[in-house]
Amino acid sequence: MRIGMLTGGGDCPGLNAVIRGAVLSGTAAGADFVGFRDGWRGPLDGLTMTLGPVEVRNILERGGTILGSSRTNPLKIEGGLEQIRTTLLEHNVDALIAIGGEDTLGVAEKLNDAGMAVVGVPKTIDNDLSGTDYTFGFDTSVNIAMEAIDRLHTTADSHHRVLVVEVMGRHAGWIALHSGMAGSAAAILIPEQEFDLDEVAGWCRSHASRGRAPIVVVAEGAQASGGSLSVKDADLDSFGHVRLSGIGERLAAELERRTGIESRSVLLGHLQRGGTPTAFDRVLGTRFGAAAFSAVQDRDFGCMVALRGTDIVRIPLAEAVGTLKTVPPQRYAEARAFFG
Numbered sequence: 001m002r003i004g005m006l007t008g009g010g011d012c013p014g015l016n017a018v019i020r021g022a023v024l025s026g027t028a029a030g031a032d033f034v035g036f037r038d039g040w041r042g043p044l045d046g047l048t049m050t051l052g053p054v055e056v057r058n059i060l061e062r063g064g065t066i067l068g069s070s071r072t073n074p075l076k077i078e079g080g081l082e083q084i085r086t087t088l089l090e091h092n093v094d095a096l097i098a099i100g101g102e103d104t105l106g107v108a109e110k111l112n113d114a115g116m117a118v119v120g121v122p123k124t125i126d127n128d129l130s131g132t133d134y135t136f137g138f139d140t141s142v143n144i145a146m147e148a149i150d151r152l153h154t155t156a157d158s159h160h161r162v163l164v165v166e167v168m169g170r171h172a173g174w175i176a177l178h179s180g181m182a183g184s185a186a187a188i189l190i191p192e193q194e195f196d197l198d199e200v201a202g203w204c205r206s207h208a209s210r211g212r213a214p215i216v217v218v219a220e221g222a223q224a225s226g227g228s229l230s231v232k233d234a235d236l237d238s239f240g241h242v243r244l245s246g247i248g249e250r251l252a253a254e255l256e257r258r259t260g261i262e263s264r265s266v267l268l269g270h271l272q273r274g275g276t277p278t279a280f281d282r283v284l285g286t287r288f289g290a291a292a293f294s295a296v297q298d299r300d301f302g303c304m305v306a307l308r309g310t311d312i313v314r315i316p317l318a319e320a321v322g323t324l325k326t327v328p329p330q331r332y333a334e335a336r337a338f339f340g
């Protein structure tokens with residue numbers, strides 16, 4: 001059996017663990033692999049690389065993806081799906097393992113519906129894919145953000161400043177919620193819940209009045225009520241997403257104006273996606289990779305491997321890509337009890 005593998009969308013610590021997990025368990029069972037480079041661009045343009053035990057040596061601890069990634073969307077290219085079918089036939093690929101987020105797995109579902117044999121693996125630092133309790137990469141990015149917040153506390157305390165930390169999360173505030181709770185933020189602002197600027201200023205003032213410099217963690221997709229601070233680029237990516245960034249800077253200026261406390265902002269950006277994965281993400285990625293190979297071996301196509309509790313299960317791809325898993329109001333309320 002010959003298995004193709006690709007990684008699509010924004011990269012994520014733990015991708016190499018998945019690749020290694022699938023290749024090592026697959027080759028031990030007699031399968032062989034071909035890597036498609038740079039997401040869906042690989043099977044569209046026939047960009048391949050050798051993928052076997054030698055290529056996956058020493059990659060478990062490496063961030064990024066040895067296969068490369070892109071946000072290429074074959075559904076936006078005329079004849080894209082047929083082009084992929086032709087490439088898979090040319091390379092004698094019996095099944096494809098697609099590792100990605102909602103966009104990549106949405107394409108995987110369409111390919112599977114069109115008769116190609118596809119298994120999905122959920123990936124995103126944002127942790128916003130439905131059907132799985134956690135995606136790998138999330139734990140690493142939360143730890144990176146938490147460490148940044150820990151460092152910002154000491155400098156903010158020294159200068160009696162407000163520090164606003166902008167983290168990733170266009171539609172879901174999981175990274176903000178977890179890193180903010182772990183870093184004892186004075187306020188956490190997420191896309192799921194519009195925030196009121198006066199209320200945030202109030203939390204900062206009460207925090208400062210107790211002698212501690214307030215740290216405000218804001219997800220890039222968070223919105224002030226009335227849309228007053230929204231920051232969007234004119235460009236959309238090929239999956240139609242707006243590019244966001246800059247809310248942290250604007251928020252810091254507003255908080256300074258409203259509280260009279262000197263304020264600064266830090267944009268963590270792609271630092272959150274870089275570098276070595278945590279132990280949690282290495283283990284989850286490895287288990288997902290091995291489970292994806294088992295699904296291929298069982299010819300259980302059209303499924304995605306997922307984490308439920310501590311078990312790895314298989315769910316239909318359609319279940320994973322239908323709706324995003326956002327932060328439930330109850331989870332936000334738990335964190336909010338500690339604001340101010």
Ligand code: F6P
Nearest residue numbers: 009010101124125126168169170
């Ligand atoms: O893929 C998820 C994500 O990390 C988002 O949180 C973020 O908005 C986006 O990727 C940034 O993507 P890019 O690499 O295209 O700048």
